[in-house]
Amino acid sequence: MQTGGCADRPVALGRSALGWTAPGGGRKLPGMTERVPQDRAGTAGTCRADVLRANVLRAEVLILGGGMVGLSLALALGGAGLAVVLVDRNDPAEVVAAPYDGRASAIAYGSRRVLDGLGAWAGMAGAAEPILDIRVSDGDAPLFLHYDHRALGEEPLGHIVENRAIRQALHARLAEVAAIDLRAPARLADIAFAPGGVTATLGDGARIRASLVVAADGRDSALRERAGIPVTRWRYKQTGIVCTMGHARPHRGVAHERFLPAGPFAVLPMTDNPDGPAQGHRSSIVWTEDERLAPAMMALDDDAFSAELARRFGPYYGEVRVLGGRWSYPLSLLHADRYVAPRLALVGDAAHAIHPIAGQGLNLGIRGVAALAEVLVEAARLGLDIGGAEALARYERWRRFDAMALVAVTDGLNRLFSNAIPPVRLIRDLGLAGVNLAAPAKRFFMRHAMGMVGDLPRLMKGERL
Ligand SMILES: Cc1cc2nc3c(=O)[nH]c(=O)nc-3n(C[C@H](O)[C@H](O)[C@H](O)COP(=O)(O)OP(=O)(O)OC[C@H]3O[C@@H](n4cnc5c(N)ncnc54)[C@H](O)[C@@H]3O)c2cc1C
Numbered sequence: 260m261q262t263g264g265c266a267d268r269p270v271a272l273g274r275s276a277l278g279w280t281a282p283g284g285g286r287k288l289p290g291m292t293e294r295v296p297q298d299r300a301g302t303a304g305t306c307r308a309d310v311l312r313a314n315v316l317r318a319e320v321l322i323l324g325g326g327m328v329g330l331s332l333a334l335a336l337g338g339a340g341l342a343v344v345l346v347d348r349n350d351p352a353e354v355v356a357a358p359y360d361g362r363a364s365a366i367a368y369g370s371r372r373v374l375d376g377l378g379a380w381a382g383m384a385g386a387a388e389p390i391l392d393i394r395v396s397d398g399d400a401p402l403f404l405h406y407d408h409r410a411l412g413e414e415p416l417g418h419i420v421e422n423r424a425i426r427q428a429l430h431a432r433l434a435e436v437a438a439i440d441l442r443a444p445a446r447l448a449d450i451a452f453a454p455g456g457v458t459a460t461l462g463d464g465a466r467i468r469a470s471l472v473v474a475a476d477g478r479d480s481a482l483r484e485r486a487g488i489p490v491t492r493w494r495y496k497q498t499g500i501v502c503t504m505g506h507a508r509p510h511r512g513v514a515h516e517r518f519l520p521a522g523p524f525a526v527l528p529m530t531d532n533p534d535g536p537a538q539g540h541r542s543s544i545v546w547t548e549d550e551r552l553a554p555a556m557m558a559l560d561d562d563a564f565s566a567e568l569a570r571r572f573g574p575y576y577g578e579v580r581v582l583g584g585r586w587s588y589p590l591s592l593l594h595a596d597r598y599v600a601p602r603l604a605l606v607g608d609a610a611h612a613i614h615p616i617a618g619q620g621l622n623l624g625i626r627g628v629a630a631l632a633e634v635l636v637e638a639a640r641l642g643l644d645i646g647g648a649e650a651l652a653r654y655e656r657w658r659r660f661d662a663m664a665l666v667a668v669t670d671g672l673n674r675l676f677s678n679a680i681p682p683v684r685l686i687r688d689l690g691l692a693g694v695n696l697a698a699p700a701k702r703f704f705m706r707h708a709m710g711m712v713g714d715l716p717r718l719m720k721g722e723r724l
Pocket residue numbers: 323324325326327328329346347348349362363364365366445446447475476477478480481499500501545588606607608609612615617618619620621622623624
């Protein structure tokens with residue numbers, strides 16, 4: 260048996276000759292030349308790991324983390340023709356299965372436009388319930404804030420979509436974009452940064468060379484840590500309990516947020532139960548609870564848990580019942596001191612993770628995706644280095660202030676509302692009522708919640724990249 264062909268040797272690379280796709284791994288990109296190593300072509304018994312080691316897959320952007328943000332970025336860049344390798348540690352079949360994530364997300368109007376521009380919205384539209392009204396109340400106080408979508412026109416304020424449906428639609432679209440090479444489940448074993456690019460080695464020995472690596476690997480981002488980027492972070496001592504609630508009366512597209520002393524309790528309108536009429540109307544619950552009490556609530560049987568839901572929301576929904584599983588998430592804030600480092604950009608929760616009080620974490624991530632994709636695609640079209648300092652600085656300048664503002668606002672709102680101190684309560688209730696009466700302020704906040712304020716990237720304006 261010939262073994263000499265297994266030696267690890269460098270492969271000549273060029274920006275347009277994207278190299279060779281590893282066997283059993285990704286798809287071949289259009290225009291890619293397949294470099295057939297001698298040992299692969301002619302040697303019997305050549306081991307796969309050795310073949311993988313001996314070859315380098317060339318991409319323009321390597322994305323680590325295929326959550327909703329990483330998937331969206333891959334679609335934005337791949338759809339514009341950039342060669343992308345997307346790596347995630349989880350099996351795609353698992354992340355779209357029910358137990359993985361019980362959350363539904365409030366997708367703001369601007370984010371819907373982005374998902375539409377990526378060709379992914381159509382795949383989730385059937386599972387998306389329009390938000391027509393938002394009602395914000397403070398416990399049992401009579402003063403409240405009411406947003407009605409008709410104050411701005413015909414468009415709903417946003418949609419509620421189960422995360423599972425979002426992931427399904429993003430993965431389905433991903434399979435149609437030839438420029439994206441998905442490696443999942445896969446592990447990043449090593450990454451080397453050099454002035455001209457990065458070289459990553461995966462657990463199976465595959466090597467990828469790219470001009471830029473994007474960390475979309477969530478709030479505990481290993482890449483962010485590897486780059487030594489400091490963060491500001493704290494725990495909220497609150498737990499987000501999430502489940503789906505079936506209810507007898509229709510929700511009429513109304514999202515409720517009620518502030519209780521332990522934190523906000525949100526009831527978000529979902530599409531009706533596809534499985535039948537019993538409690539056929541559904542809403543997604545995000546129940547913020549004191550972290551010391553949450554385990555006891557999670558341990559209740561379905562009857563007692565459903566009674567707790569009813570106790571917090573009175574008779575508005577008629578008879579209510581928890582449907583399916585329950586999930587709990589420790590809540591925390593995180594903000595990275597920098598969103599970029601040489602040859603590295605942070606996006607999504609890897610850059611900023613916020614309290615779910617306003618349902619904006621993913622929306623913020625999608626906004627970052629739209630901005631980063633625009634910067635990179637423009638740089639590529641101008642023949643500039645897409646991983647160069649200039650492009651990265653533009654991305655950071657564009658996103659930092661907006662994201663920091665939302666981090667601060669959500670943190671402030673949580674502090675203001677998650678207590679029962681009488682003078683604080685009086686001030687915030689007057690504030691709610693004041694905004695409710697001041698039509699221009701109300702319209703501004705509505706446009707903000709819809710993601711339509713500020714220096715919007717093209718995808719958020721409904722334009723092509
Ligand atoms: C209770 C709750 C309710 C929420 N509701 C809303 C809402 O209504 N609207 C909204 O906009 N936002 C909401 N959010 C926030 C939103 O869920 C997050 O902002 C969003 O999921 C972040 O997505 P991401 O892709 O950046 O990160 P993640 O979802 O954390 O994805 C990270 C990905 O990286 C992968 N990964 C991590 N490390 C590695 C590694 N070393 N190698 C390979 N892969 C790796 C993981 O497998 C994962 O797929 C809510 C959050 C909570 C907790």
